[in-house]
Amino acid sequence: MKLSLRYFASLRESMGISSETVDTQVATLGALRDELIARGGASADALGRGRVVRAALNQTMCDESTELVDGAEIGFFPPVTGG
Numbered sequence: 001m002k003l004s005l006r007y008f009a010s011l012r013e014s015m016g017i018s019s020e021t022v023d024t025q026v027a028t029l030g031a032l033r034d035e036l037i038a039r040g041g042a043s044a045d046a047l048g049r050g051r052v053v054r055a056a057l058n059q060t061m062c063d064e065s066t067e068l069v070d071g072a073e074i075g076f077f078p079p080v081t082g083g
Contacts, residue, residue, distance in 0.1 A: 001069070001070035002021060003068065003071075004021055004071075004072070004074070005019060005036075006018065006074070007075075007076050007077070008076065008077035009078055010078050011076050011078055014042060015043065028064060028068060029055055029063070029066045029068060032068060033053070047076065055074060055075065056077075057073075
């Protein structure tokens with residue numbers, strides 16, 4: 001399935017890109033994250049399991065058990081605090 005990935009804030013800076021399209025066979029958001037980490041380099045540094053990363057599927061917050069659907073947009077971003 002093809003997915004559009006978007007990276008925001010410090011993740012965008014760490015990845016060196018703001019978006020990309022991937023073709024994957026994984027079924028869940030957690031498996032997608034693991035696949036991206038396995039690429040190594042900037043992906044592993046930005047999305048590594050030691051980092052807190054939030055995600056949204058088609059602009060709805062979700063967790064790593066969320067099932068992916070073909071053509072979805074996945075947003076990855078760091079936790080945000082405000083005041």
